[in-house]
Amino acid sequence: MPAPSADPAPPAPLVVTLLLDDAAQDRFDRLRARHFPAERNHLAAHVTLFHALPGEHLDAVRADLAAAAARTAFDVAVTGVRFLGRGVAYVLESAEAARLRDGLASGWAPWLTPQDRQRHAPHVTVQNKVDPAVARALHERLAAEFVPETVRARGLGLWRYLGGPWAAVSEHPFR
Known part of the structure; x- marks a missing residue:
């Protein structure tokens, strides 16, 4: 007689992101491809709003995102470059x-x-x-070149976190 099966693993956590306009996304993707360690760069550039929502609430999260996306697209200011200690990020407001x-x-x-x-x-x-020295050098270079700009938020993204890579679940574009 076969052994009883173990309880299935809970669904992978959910990640919610703010989606940026194509030009901004392309620019941030190029920077990330150039400066992020290749062996750790499993993702496109992204703006994380929530890092780990319970995967079993997928339907509720997707419905909430659809409702939240029923708004017009809006501007996001890129206001600076932040040193992260072992990395660099662009600050958004x-x-x-x-x-x-x-x-x-x-x-x-x-x-x-x-x-x-x-x-x-x-x-x-x-x-x-x-x-940290590599990060500091990049921060200094990007900060010296930095010019504030405005990009457009175009919607919300929903992903499954797969322990490194993410799997796209759905996009919820703003009107």
């Missing part, structure tokens, strides 16, 4: 993005991990997990 995230966080409060309960500081990481 948007009151509209903050309101959007706060509204979702309020509805998902019971599901939020400690990381997702922290104050949100939107950014796009273009380098990570490198020697």
Whole structure:
């Protein structure tokens, strides 16, 4: 007689991102491809809004994202370059993005991990997990070249976290 099967593993966690316009996405992707360690670069450049929502709530999360996306696209300011210690990120600011995230966080409060309960500081990481001296040199170069700009948020992305890579689940474009 075969042994009883173990309980199935819970579904992989969900990640929610803010999607940027194509020109900004392309530029950040090129920077990430150039500066992120290739063996660790499993993802396109991204703006994470939530890092790990419970995978078993996929239907509810997808419905909430569809409702939240029923708004017009909005601007996001790229305001600086941040040194991360072992990497570099571009700093983003948007009151509209903050309101959007706060509204979702309020509805998902019971599901939020400690990381997702922290104050949100939107950014796009273009380098990570490198020697601090390498990161500092890139930060100094990018900061010296930096010119503030405005990019457009075009929607919300939903992903499954697969232990490194992510699998796309759905996109929810703004009107």
